Amino acid sequence: MGIESIIGSKDKDAFIEYAHHNAERYELNEKPFDYTEGMIDKCWELMSDKEDYRSLYNASNATIWIHDNVRMYGDVTTMKYRSASETFNDKIGECVDRTFLLITMNNLMGIDSGFVSVIKNCDGNNKPHVCAYVLDPEEGVVLVDAALHGYDAPHKKYALYDRETTKRFYETYCDALNRRDTEDFQRYIAEFENLDRRLAGMPEINTQIYGGNYVQQNFNQVGTPFFTPSNAILSIGAAIGIRVFLPEVYFGLIETVEHLFNVNF
Numbered sequence: 001m002g003i004e005s006i007i008g009s010k011d012k013d014a015f016i017e018y019a020h021h022n023a024e025r026y027e028l029n030e031k032p033f034d035y036t037e038g039m040i041d042k043c044w045e046l047m048s049d050k051e052d053y054r055s056l057y058n059a060s061n062a063t064i065w066i067h068d069n070v071r072m073y074g075d076v077t078t079m080k081y082r083s084a085s086e087t088f089n090d091k092i093g094e095c096v097d098r099t100f101l102l103i104t105m106n107n108l109m110g111i112d113s114g115f116v117s118v119i120k121n122c123d124g125n126n127k128p129h130v131c132a133y134v135l136d137p138e139e140g141v142v143l144v145d146a147a148l149h150g151y152d153a154p155h156k157k158y159a160l161y162d163r164e165t166t167k168r169f170y171e172t173y174c175d176a177l178n179r180r181d182t183e184d185f186q187r188y189i190a191e192f193e194n195l196d197r198r199l200a201g202m203p204e205i206n207t208q209i210y211g212g213n214y215v216q217q218n219f220n221q222v223g224t225p226f227f228t229p230s231n232a233i234l235s236i237g238a239a240i241g242i243r244v245f246l247p248e249v250y251f252g253l254i255e256t257v258e259h260l261f262n263v264n265f
Contacts, residue, residue: 009050010050015043015053016040023035031085032167033100033103033107034083034104035084036085036089039105039108042088046065053109056134056142059111059134059144059151060151062109062146063132063144063145064151066105067098069091070087070091071092072093073094081175081178082097084101084103087101088101098146098147099130102144103115106134111134111135112135113132113134114160114163115160115161116132116155116159117192117195117196118155118158119196131155143155159199160199173188
């Protein structure tokens with residue numbers, strides 16, 4: 001009998017065997033997707049549909065549990081990005097950390113799930129944010145957001161990352177922030193912003209370094225530079241770093257430009 005024959009068994013030991021099979025299938029043995037036995041126990045506890053471990057009701061339950069039980073840092077000056085196991089054990093994490101954990105738990109239940117970089121959220125703003133997705137057999141990609149919006153989050157523009165890209169995001173972007181390496185962090189922000197734009201079918205940002213400061217300039221489809229209100233923000237020195245390390249300052253500038261130019265980012 002194949003492993004799939006276990007699905008629907010209401011015996012916990014059968015599910016544990018199935019989860020271990022999925023840990024190998026989805027490569028959940030290394031960061032940021034590093035499962036623990038405690039996660040398997042929690043998945044079993046959260047399942048409202050034990051007839052089908054892969055039911056998206058179970059993905060919804062995992063999303064709600066993470067939202068309700070993993071607290072935000074509150075202080076961005078001391079925050080660090082964490083892997084799935086670290087977030088599960090410490091019960092603390094931002095949207096990135098929660099997303100790593102949610103993907104891992106979904107995968108343990110046999111649910112295809114991956115990483116989403118949100119470019120414009122359901123409120124229409126472009127504050128940095130990430131969430132996860134699951135694959136619905138009928139509806140296709142469904143966004144699941146363990147930080148803000150729950151199951152079926154209606155974000156307006158986003159980019160789906162494959163597993164290798166997500167690992168690179170963790171090993172570069174997240175590591176640079178954890179090391180407080182501003183120069184590296186700025187570079188990786190630019191890299192992943194351009195990746196997001198490519199994946200979403202948007203024009204990229206041409207990024208050059210002058211004297212250690214990033215100067216970004218948008219280009220239209222034929223390569224002609226143009227000025228936009230968002231460039232007024234991005235052209236301020238180290239604006240990318242400010243957005244993460246001093247978010248109150250950054251979004252205060254955003255509000256000022258929106259008021260002056262009568263636009264909504």
